[in-house]
Amino acid sequence: MTDNPKTGIFSSRFFFSINHYLLSVIIIGITVIICAPLSNSQSYHVVSFILLFVVSFLATFMRMGSVLLAAALSAIVWNFFFIPPHFTFHIDKVEDILMFGMFFIIALLNGILTTRVRRQKQLAKEREERTSALFLLTKGLSNASGIDAVLNVARDGIENNFSCQSVYFLQNDNKLSLVTSENQPEKELNEDVLQQAQWALNHSVKAGKFTNSFSEADYTFYPLMGTRLNTGVVAIKSGKPLKEDQETIITAFITLISNALEREYLGELAQKARFLDESDKLYKALFNSISHELRIPVATIMGASDTLLTSEHSGKDQSVLFSEIFTASLRLNRLIENLLNMSRLESGRISAHLDWYDINDLVNEVSQDLKDELKPFSFVVSVPDDIPLVRIDYGLMIHVLYNLVFNATQHAPAASEIGLSVSHRSDELIIEVENSGASFSEQDIKNVFKKFFRVEVSRAGGLGLGLSIVKGFVEAHNGKISVNNRKGGGVKFTISIPTSSPQIENAKMMQYD
Numbered sequence: 147m148t149d150n151p152k153t154g155i156f157s158s159r160f161f162f163s164i165n166h167y168l169l170s171v172i173i174i175g176i177t178v179i180i181c182a183p184l185s186n187s188q189s190y191h192v193v194s195f196i197l198l199f200v201v202s203f204l205a206t207f208m209r210m211g212s213v214l215l216a217a218a219l220s221a222i223v224w225n226f227f228f229i230p231p232h233f234t235f236h237i238d239k240v241e242d243i244l245m246f247g248m249f250f251i252i253a254l255l256n257g258i259l260t261t262r263v264r265r266q267k268q269l270a271k272e273r274e275e276r277t278s279a280l281f282l283l284t285k286g287l288s289n290a291s292g293i294d295a296v297l298n299v300a301r302d303g304i305e306n307n308f309s310c311q312s313v314y315f316l317q318n319d320n321k322l323s324l325v326t327s328e329n330q331p332e333k334e335l336n337e338d339v340l341q342q343a344q345w346a347l348n349h350s351v352k353a354g355k356f357t358n359s360f361s362e363a364d365y366t367f368y369p370l371m372g373t374r375l376n377t378g379v380v381a382i383k384s385g386k387p388l389k390e391d392q393e394t395i396i397t398a399f400i401t402l403i404s405n406a407l408e409r410e411y412l413g414e415l416a417q418k419a420r421f422l423d424e425s426d427k428l429y430k431a432l433f434n435s436i437s438h439e440l441r442i443p444v445a446t447i448m449g450a451s452d453t454l455l456t457s458e459h460s461g462k463d464q465s466v467l468f469s470e471i472f473t474a475s476l477r478l479n480r481l482i483e484n485l486l487n488m489s490r491l492e493s494g495r496i497s498a499h500l501d502w503y504d505i506n507d508l509v510n511e512v513s514q515d516l517k518d519e520l521k522p523f524s525f526v527v528s529v530p531d532d533i534p535l536v537r538i539d540y541g542l543m544i545h546v547l548y549n550l551v552f553n554a555t556q557h558a559p560a561a562s563e564i565g566l567s568v569s570h571r572s573d574e575l576i577i578e579v580e581n582s583g584a585s586f587s588e589q590d591i592k593n594v595f596k597k598f599f600r601v602e603v604s605r606a607g608g609l610g611l612g613l614s615i616v617k618g619f620v621e622a623h624n625g626k627i628s629v630n631n632r633k634g635g636g637v638k639f640t641i642s643i644p645t646s647s648p649q650i651e652n653a654k655m656m657q658y659d
Contacts, residue, residue, distance in 0.1 A: 156321070158352070164210075165210070166187045166208060167212055167215055168210050169207060169212070170212045170213070170215050170219075171215070171219060173200060173204065173216070174216050174220055174223065176196070176199065177196060177197060177220075178197075178198050178223050178227065178324075179635055181193045181196055181228070182227075183249075184228070190224075190228040190229055190230070193224060193228045194224050194228075194245050194249075196299050197220040197223075197224055197249070198248065198249060198252060200216070200220070201213065201216050201217045201220055201249060201252065201253050201256070202252060202253075202256050203487075204216050205253065205256035205257050205259075205260045205575075206260055208258040209257075210254075210258075210260070210261060212251050212380055213256065213257045214253055214254070214623055215248070217249045217250050217253030218249075218250070219633070220249055221246050221249040221250065222235075224245075224246070224249075224495070225242075227238060229242055229632070234582075235635070238546060241257070243286050247452050248423050252275075255475075259295060264311075264389065266562060270385060272391070272627070273504075274603065276391075276395050277477060279303070279307050279395070280395070280398060280399075280402070282301075282303070282430035283299070283399060283402055284402055286299035286302075286303065287300070287402055287403065287405075287406040288298050289407075289425040290406065292410060293316070293407065293410045293411075293414075296403070296407055296449070297314050297325055297407075299406075299545075300312070300314070300380070300399075300403040302379070302404070303399060303461070304380070304382065304396070306386070307395075307399075308382070308384065308392065308396060309384075310382050310384040311382070311383040311384075311385055312380055312381065312382050312383075313325075313339075313379075313380070313381040313383070314345075314378060314380055314381075315340070315343045315363065315378050315379045315381065316377060316378040317347065317376065317408075321344075322340060322343055322344050322347060322378060322379060323353045324340070324492060338363075339363070339365060339381065340359045341474075342363050342365070342367055343365075343367050343379040344379075345359070345360070345367075346359075346367035346368070346369050347369045347376055347378065347379050349369075350371055350376065351364065351369070352367065352368055352369070353366075353367045354366040354381070354566055355368040355384075356387040356388075357361075357594045359577075362592055364383055365381035365382060366381070366382045366383075367379050367380075367381050367382075368380050368381075368382065368396075368397075368398065369599055370403060370404055371404055371406040371468045372404045372407065373405070373408065373410030373447075374412075375411055375412070376407065377407040377408055377411055380400065380403065380408065380447060382396075389509070394625075395492055396443075405505065412446070421549040432633060440478070440481065442474075442477070443477045443478040443481075444474075445476035446471070446473075446474035447471050447474045447475065447478075448471055450467040450470045450471045450474075451471065452465055452470075453467055454468075470493065475519075483524075483545075491525045495624060496542075496618060496619070496622050498538070498539040498542060498622045498623050499518065499539050500535055500537040500539055500623075501537065501538075501539075502535040502536070503535060503536060503537075503538055503540050504535055505533055505536055505568050505575070506529055506533075508540065508543055508544065508547060509527055509529055509547070511549055511566065512544065512547040512548050512566075513525065513527065515548060516548065516551055516552060516555065519552060519555045520555060520564070522555075522560045522561065522565045523555060523558060523560070523562060523563065523564045524559070524561070524562070524564070525551075525563075525564050525566070526565045526566070527565075527566050527567075528565070528566070528567040528568070529567070529568045530570070531635075533568060533569070533570050534569075534570060534645075536575050536643075536645050537645060538575070538623060538643065539623065542586055542619040542622060542623070543619070543623075545615065545616070545619055546616050546619050546620060546641070547566070547577070549612040549613065549615060549616050550579040550616060550639050551564065551566060551579060553612055553613065554579060554580075554581035555581075556586065557581060557583050558582055558583045558636065559582065559583050559633070561580065562582040562583060562636075563581070563582060564579075564580070564581045565578070565579070565580045565581070566578070566579050573644060573645050574643065574644055574645060575641075575642070575643045575644075575645055576640065576641070576642055577641040577643075578636035578637070578638055578639065578640050578641075579639045580632060580636060580637065580639070582632070582635055582636035583636045583638065584635065585631040585632070585634060585635055585636060585637060586629065586631055586637055591629055591630075591631075594613055594629055595613050595614055595616075595617040595627070595629075596614060597614045598611065599609060599612075599613075599614075620641055620643065623643045623644075624643070624644055625642055625644065626642050627639060627640065627641050627642075627644035628640050628643070
């Protein structure tokens, strides 16, 4: 949509220079030289037909001026050199006079018809180019995802097809803000430009240069008006006003861009609405879950304590009540610890303080802490006798193993086997915790380490924080954790932790220095 035939979809008209007039003269001259042997014969009418054919041929690719020049030159030369008497402009015969006039009539008719055909061809080409430009813009906008991508497609479409500069202003809280572009000097975008763009948006009309509003401006402002939203303004800087057909096509461009931006705006609003709705649901679910998880142990402690205080019981009954209070206290403490640990992980205050430890001490402590939970199961521990000391944060790894084994007790069927194995290979400590029972779906495996995620088949309570904390503590050791389904049913968690840390080795070298 530029007047430059090399850059836009609207090519400029092809104007012949003086060279094309000379070309017509040369062609007629060559024709006359070729026909010179016929000048002494009585067949001078043959020469007129040949010259008339040449004029008709020139009309197929030359414009009217060149064709009329060729026709006039042909008539004069034919009269002067070929019509008896030679070398005069005198014509005696009526048929020669008619033939003389036919040069101009046929040249004029051929020129008009050829010009019309050429014009129709040009219009068809321009329509095809307009359709192609609209198709490419529509395709680009439909494939664009996000407002920035839409603006990039729009900027390329307008600037490439109209040979102009485009600047975009988007509306935010009923105010326009400039969308910066690398090709746009910021010094040109002063406050006046913003005010002019705001006026065009408020009045929903084109304004600026080549219009009745702000005609002294450097830009022409087109409001981006969708079906439901006015998203902003595109400012176009061009050296001359657009032609009528160019104005039509740029209006179509503006409509497509407006609809694409409106689509992205509405999509963002819908996404924000979904996010708020999901956040509200998550807040309610989390609040209800925390309330429920806190209420159970608190109710147990209060009930058992009230029973102990208000009535006399035998030593056996008191022991049962004290056991219930202790168990509820452990559950409450575990819940609070998980919440605190998750808070520490999210704040980035978790770091591993490594030291040398015997992995057997770690396994034995976890087994002792969970002895009551493990009573209904067959707990199988496998630790090689020759396993070396490992550098770990003992406190963090206690939480890791405790959560994994406790998680297994909550998902494994009664009387089934729960396994804990430790091995050392390739400078890595490998810990595996596995249990039989239900397997995880592919979606569960992807989400199992996310906060507040709970497997649907789980019968256990909790907030869904344990495995997320496990992952954070393992990664604090520069380690990795994964989960896979067992062939016979159930799941297996695998932890791999490097037995030496580059940071620790560097620290030791500094101490020795």
